[in-house]
Amino acid sequence: MSIQVADDKKVIVKVPLGTPAFVADCFVREKKNWITRQLKKIENQTELATSMGALTEDDIKQIKKKARVIIPQRVEHYAKIAGISYNRIFIRLQKSRWGSCSVDGNLNFNCLLVLMPPEILDSVVVHELCHRRHMNHSKEFYDEVLRIFPDYKKCDKWLKLNGGAYFKRLPKED
Ligand SMILES: [Zn+2]
Known part of the structure; x- marks a missing residue:
């Protein structure tokens, strides 16, 4: 069984076929x-x-422009500190994620990060750079992240709590 709260505040409960209603009810109550x-x-x-x-669309254009200047500088800064290499940097408007790192060393970042406090952007930069050493979220990965960016946990918490608000500012799609 799984439970999910969608962005429109719908609560979605998934249960295997044939699950009695009272079992599902009980599960939901447990997760209240x-x-x-x-x-x-x-x-x-x-x-x-x-x-x-x-x-607005125009705001987004300006944000992308700013992001394409600032983000590569932050990547360069932390790559030097950590002695990590990378391939290309892509900056886009993404609607569900903040960054990613591909197996061939390309780094992707969400341009909306430049609207956040600078340490939040830095924490995402360090996270993606550290995937160049560990392509997972293991303890070794987080040890590396914390070594380079000791405030990581605080920033990650901030992003999980507030990040969604930035997606909600985007123009609605038809
Ligand atoms: Zn990651």
């Missing part, structure tokens, strides 16, 4: 606190997005 927390998080993000204001 978790569901409440997720709903609260979505409400906070919606509020934060409203207070920051919606982004």
Whole structure:
């Protein structure tokens, strides 16, 4: 069984075929606190997005421009410190993730990161760079991240809590 709280605050429960309703009910009741927390998080993000204001297509153009200057500088900075090499850097507007690292060493970053406090952008840069050493989220990976960026946990928590609000500022697709 699995449970998921969607962005529109719909609670989706998946159960194997033939599961009695009372078993599913019980499962949902057990997860009540978790569901409440997720709903609260979505409400906070919606509020934060409203207070920051919606982004226009023109805003996004400017954000990309800024990101293509700033992000490669931060990558270069941390790559030097950590002695990590990389291939190409791609900066795009992505609607669900902040960064990724491909097997051939290309780094992808979400341009929205430049709207956040600078240490948040840095934490994502270091995360993706460290995937050049560990292509996983093992303890060794996080040890490496923390060695280069000791405030990582604080920033990651911030991003998980507030990051969603930035997606909510994007223009709605038809
Ligand atoms: Zn990762």
